[in-house]
Structures are given as structure tokens and as C-alpha cells.
Amino acid sequence: MKYLLLVGAFILAAGTFGNPSNAMFQDSTMKNAVINEALYQEIKSYSEQHEIKPIDAKVDRVWKAMPGYNGLIVDVDASYDKMKTAGKFDETKLVFKEVPPSVHLDDLDPQPIFRGNPDKPMVSLLINVAWGDEYIPTILNILNDQQVKATFFFDGSWTKKNPDLALMIYNDGHEIGNHAYSHPDLQKRSRTETMEEISKTNDVIEQTIGFKPKWFGPPSGSFNQQTIDVAHELNMKMILWTVDTVDWKKPEPSEMVQRVVSKVENGSMILMHPTDPVAKGLGAMIADIKAKGLRLGTVSDLMSENRID
Structure with a gap:
């Protein structure tokens, strides 16, 4: 062997x-x-x-709810x-x-949202629409030329009077939010009245464009905890702003642009309306924001946890 x-x-x-x-x-x-x-x-x-660690959504002491x-x-x-x-x-x-x-935005208790995540190099344009119809075509042309999508918050009564214009904004690829029905001061409205203002606007918008908004922008930024809770019950989140153009005061377009752009940073949401200063200054504002290395997107884009690298 x-x-x-x-x-x-x-x-x-x-x-x-x-x-x-x-x-x-x-x-x-x-x-x-x-x-x-x-x-x-x-x-x-x-x-x-x-490795870059993920950032949890949180309730900030100043900025309230912030996405992850x-x-x-x-x-x-x-x-x-x-x-x-x-x-x-x-x-x-x-x-x-x-x-x-x-931790995601939906995991947080109902809170207002004033800005996106400060690590995300994106900003959003919030355009509240209750008047100023004559400037909308110009604004849409600028947004189209700059390849930017904004979030338009529609007043319900305006939408009912201007269904074609509302549909044109939506068909241009812009996001639509809810701006209540009659531009009320919601701090002074009852729970029932608040529910009616938001629900009625949702119904009109859905009937007009076939889409139900998920973002709610309170008129004049007036709200209380009741407003937040009612929006939450309707499966909506309340959007405010980080930077205000104050365009309703009719500032010089160049001054407005300089002041706004100097304050814009990662996660900023910029409030504006279809006004003459915006129609004249929006192109320069967008160009200057892009020059700061920031992208522009809708509120949904900004609230998304997806990275921009």
C-alpha cells in the first residue's frame, strides 16, 4: 500500500x-x-x-420641517x-x-416647511397666482427659455375664472400647488372655514387640470397650528418661503434681483407673484442663481431626498 x-x-x-x-x-x-x-x-x-452619510429629515428650531x-x-x-x-x-x-x-419628511409631525435640505444645491421658485394675468405669458416664456420648472400656487377663485391659463401653466410642465380659495387670512378663520378654503381649491384645480395638489401655500404666509393640522388631514404639506422678492412693492427689477440672489443658498425657496418686476427681472435672477452653482427645480424636486452631484 x-x-x-x-x-x-x-x-x-x-x-x-x-x-x-x-x-x-x-x-x-x-x-x-x-x-x-x-x-x-x-x-x-x-x-x-x-462614503457620504445620509442626512435624516428633522424639525429645525428655526426652519421647522426639513427634508432628508x-x-x-x-x-x-x-x-x-x-x-x-x-x-x-x-x-x-x-x-x-x-x-x-x-428619517423621512413624512415621518415628522405636521410642521411648516420653509426650505429644502441645506446640503442639496437646489432652489425652488414659488409663484403665487391670484392676480397679475397679463404677466404670466412673459414669465412662462422666460422659464421655458431657461429650462426651469417652477411651482405655481393657484388661488381657487382665480383658477375657476382662468381655467385656460391654469391649464397652460400645467401643460408647460410646472408643478401646481394650492393657495386657498379667496386669499383669506387663515389665522382668523375657523377650522371649518380653513377646511373649506383648501378643499374647495383642490376640487377646482383637480376639475381644471386633472391633478390634485399636495403642497399648500397659505395666503400672505398667514397660518397657525390649526392651518397646519387641516392641511395634514388633507394629506398636504404647508410650504412657505426662505427668500421673498417683495415684488408687490414694485421694486426696481435689478435691485430686487441683487437682493434676492445675495440671500439664495442651498435649499432656498423664493417667493414671487406674476408682477411687472418679476417679468422684467426673472431672467437675470435665474441666470445669477445658476452662476452660483445652484439648480432650480419644483418644490417636489427640492423636497426629494435624491442627490444632486
């Missing part, structure tokens, strides 16, 4: 060393496995060093698959994936 084992070992060794190609193949396979393992670990190490923001990590396995043929690390072939936060 011992003799047979020795013979078998001799034959196996002879087969290996007697065939140079077999020996080279085994050596090559082992070497390649080591290189690939090193590559995998290099990608993993890069991922750990460059996705984190970012390297998808190690997907990145490895793209690099394994070459067998070396290539930063241009890295594959990233977003990591959602643990």
Missing part, C-alpha cells in the same frame, strides 16, 4: 512538472486571484474613505465587475449608489 501511494505521488508530480503549460497555468491562475483580491480590497477601501438627503457610497461589487478584466483600479469605472436616510 505504501508502495502504491509513492508511485501515485510520483506520477502526479511527473505530470505537473513534465507539462510546462500546466505549471504555468496554475501559477497564472493563482497570481490572477491575488491581483483580483487586491483590486477588490482597494475598491472597498476607497468606498470606506469616500440621501448619502452616497461606492457599489463595491458593481465597480469590481467593471474593473476586473483590466485587473487594476480605475476611478472612472466606479459605480455609486445612494443610501436613503432613516
Whole structure:
């Protein structure tokens, strides 16, 4: 038996060393496995060093409800698959994936929203519409030329009187919000009246454009906890603003633009109306905001946890 084992070992060794190609193949396979393992670990190490943690939604002391923001990590396995043929690390072939936060905007108690996440380089234009019909076509043309989508908050009575104009704004791809029915001071309205103002406007908007708003902008920024609670009961969130154009005071367009742009930062929401100063200054305002490295999007875009990189 011992003799047979020795013979078998001799034959196996002879087969290996007697065939140079077999020996080279085994050596090559082992070497390649080591290189690939090193590559995998290099990608993993890069991922750990460059991970961006997600940010939870929270209730800020000043800004109240603030949305979360996705984190970012390297998808190690997907990145490895793209690099394994070459067998070396290539930063241009890295594959990233977003990591959602643990706490979302919907998890928070009902609160007003004054701004987006301060880590997201985006701002939104809030255009409250209850009057100023003559300036809307100009504003729409500017937004179209600049490839910007805004969120228009419709007064219910205005929508009922101007269904074609309301539909034109919606068909241009802009987001539609609710601005109550008769521009009331909601701090002075009962719960029943507040419910009627918001619900009636939702109904008119839905009948006009086939879409029910999810954002509510209180007229003149007047609200109380009752207003917030009623909007919440209607599955809506209340939107206010970070920066005000104060366009209703008819400022010089250039002064308005300079003042607004100087205050705009990540997550800002800019309040305006279809007025002459906005019609004359909106193009410059958008250009200056873009020059600060900020994107412009709807309220839904801004509230989204999706990253902008």
C-alpha cells in the first residue's frame, strides 16, 4: 500500500512538472486571484474613505420641517465587475449608489416647511397666482427659455375664472400647488372655514387640470397650528418661503434681483407673484442663481431626498 501511494505521488508530480503549460497555468491562475483580491480590497477601501452619510429629515428650531438627503457610497461589487478584466483600479469605472436616510419628511409631525435640505444645491421658485394675468405669458416664456420648472400656487377663485391659463401653466410642465380659495387670512378663520378654503381649491384645480395638489401655500404666509393640522388631514404639506422678492412693492427689477440672489443658498425657496418686476427681472435672477452653482427645480424636486452631484 505504501508502495502504491509513492508511485501515485510520483506520477502526479511527473505530470505537473513534465507539462510546462500546466505549471504555468496554475501559477497564472493563482497570481490572477491575488491581483483580483487586491483590486477588490482597494475598491472597498476607497468606498470606506469616500462614503457620504445620509442626512435624516428633522424639525429645525428655526426652519421647522426639513427634508432628508440621501448619502452616497461606492457599489463595491458593481465597480469590481467593471474593473476586473483590466485587473487594476480605475476611478472612472466606479459605480455609486445612494443610501436613503432613516428619517423621512413624512415621518415628522405636521410642521411648516420653509426650505429644502441645506446640503442639496437646489432652489425652488414659488409663484403665487391670484392676480397679475397679463404677466404670466412673459414669465412662462422666460422659464421655458431657461429650462426651469417652477411651482405655481393657484388661488381657487382665480383658477375657476382662468381655467385656460391654469391649464397652460400645467401643460408647460410646472408643478401646481394650492393657495386657498379667496386669499383669506387663515389665522382668523375657523377650522371649518380653513377646511373649506383648501378643499374647495383642490376640487377646482383637480376639475381644471386633472391633478390634485399636495403642497399648500397659505395666503400672505398667514397660518397657525390649526392651518397646519387641516392641511395634514388633507394629506398636504404647508410650504412657505426662505427668500421673498417683495415684488408687490414694485421694486426696481435689478435691485430686487441683487437682493434676492445675495440671500439664495442651498435649499432656498423664493417667493414671487406674476408682477411687472418679476417679468422684467426673472431672467437675470435665474441666470445669477445658476452662476452660483445652484439648480432650480419644483418644490417636489427640492423636497426629494435624491442627490444632486
